[in-house]
Amino acid sequence: MSDPSEKRGLWKWPKSKWLLGIPLGGFLMLGVGAVGLLVMNKVLHATSTSEFCLSCHTHQGISVAEFEASSHSYNNTGVRAECADCHLPDPEEKWLHYVMMKMVVSLDIIAEIRGVANTDEKYEAHRAEWARKVWTEYRENESEYCLHCHQFDHMTIADQPRLAQRRHTRALDTGQSCIDCHQGIAHKLPENWEQIWDEVEQETASVVPATGTKLAEGK
Ligand code: HEC
Ligand code: HEC
Numbered sequence: 001m002s003d004p005s006e007k008r009g010l011w012k013w014p015k016s017k018w019l020l021g022i023p024l025g026g027f028l029m030l031g032v033g034a035v036g037l038l039v040m041n042k043v044l045h046a047t048s049t050s051e052f053c054l055s056c057h058t059h060q061g062i063s064v065a066e067f068e069a070s071s072h073s074y075n076n077t078g079v080r081a082e083c084a085d086c087h088l089p090d091p092e093e094k095w096l097h098y099v100m101m102k103m104v105v106s107l108d109i110i111a112e113i114r115g116v117a118n119t120d121e122k123y124e125a126h127r128a129e130w131a132r133k134v135w136t137e138y139r140e141n142e143s144e145y146c147l148h149c150h151q152f153d154h155m156t157i158a159d160q161p162r163l164a165q166r167r168h169t170r171a172l173d174t175g176q177s178c179i180d181c182h183q184g185i186a187h188k189l190p191e192n193w194e195q196i197w198d199e200v201e202q203e204t205a206s207v208v209p210a211t212g213t214k215l216a217e218g219k
């Protein structure tokens with residue numbers, strides 16, 4: 001029904017005064033893209049602060065108290081490990097993985113609205129299940145997040161307490177990663193955590209062999 005000449009008219013080369021629109025449009029798109037990226041980066045950054053994490057995890061009162069009490073919050077050096085340091089990939093080095101993790105984590109909003117963990121009691125009831133998830137992740141990425149700050153290469157192992165010297169030297173041989181001995185570094189351990197840890201170790205034995213090692217203290 002449409003008049004073919006009209007159609008041709010639509011596609012004909014634009015009048016010269018409109019031609020300027022092409023580069024202008026291009027610049028506009030670039031501008032919109034840049035602003036979009038900036039906004040996105042701001043949002044990504046803002047949602048990686050401990051304040052943001054704690055905006056939900058505060059209802060689960062214990063997380064705050066545990067975090068504040070841990071040596072990773074207050075210590076002689078004044079260096080503080082934020083939630084994201086230990087729970088998200090480094091955005092500088094692994095941007096894509098970081099963005100993907102944030103998308104997955106944003107689904108926790110649903111659980112938050114459902115009130116899955118809005119009291120200490122509910123949190124405690126789920127702790128084992130969530131610790132299991134984090135341990136599995138740590139076993140699989142070989143404690144990548146600890147390595148954001150710590151490196152065996154930069155430890156003066158000889159100056160460490162005897163037990164640490166022995167264990168760290170052994171870890172270098174066996175390929176064990178930090179989490180294999182340092183469970184519960186920033187949070188209270190779940191009840192019957194030893195059994196859960198053993199299960200996680202077995203399930204991830206293809207990454208790092210299961211050794212049954214637990215908790216650095218007193219070993
Ligand atoms: C919108 C509220 C909300 C925010 C913000 C939030 N969380 Fe959570 N988080 C939850 C809820 C609810 C769960 C339990 C989810 C479930 O049922 O699996 C959870 C679970 C977790 C777990 C348990 C293991 C897992 O992988 O599911 C970790 C670790 C965690 N959050 C860390 C963080 C960190 C780090 C931040 C900040 C970057 C953060 N959360 C921000 C609500 C939130
Ligand atoms: C943001 C940097 C950062 C991250 C990430 C980090 N740490 Fe630390 N860690 C520190 C600093 C700084 C100290 C020194 C604190 C002190 O003087 O007690 C420390 C101390 C320690 C100690 C000795 C004190 C103690 O509490 O027993 C251990 C063990 C340790 N870290 C293990 C880990 C493990 C395991 C991870 C990963 C789950 C990790 N750290 C992640 C910065 C970090």
Ligand code: HEC
Pocket residue numbers: 143146150151152159160161163164167168170171176177178179180181182213216217218219
């Ligand atoms: C094979 C077990 C094992 C592994 C793996 C391991 N550690 Fe340790 N670590 C220990 C033991 C045991 C101690 C001594 C604990 C104590 O004295 O209470 C220790 C102590 C430490 C200390 C305190 C040192 C000091 O001078 O007081 C830091 C920091 C630490 N470990 C960080 C790490 C980090 C980071 C990783 C991963 C890169 C790691 N450890 C891997 C067993 C291990």
Ligand code: HEC
Pocket residue numbers: 050053054057063064067072081082083084085086087127130131134135138179182183184185186187188189190
């Ligand atoms: C020093 C590293 C470190 C810091 C800092 C840290 N976490 Fe964790 N987090 C872990 C590890 C490792 C686990 C696995 C369980 C364990 O070993 O305690 C864990 C477990 C969890 C869990 C699962 C439930 C549990 O209690 O085990 C939640 C939820 C969580 N972290 C949230 C947070 C939030 C929110 C913050 C900031 C307030 C934070 N974490 C700070 C290392 C850390």
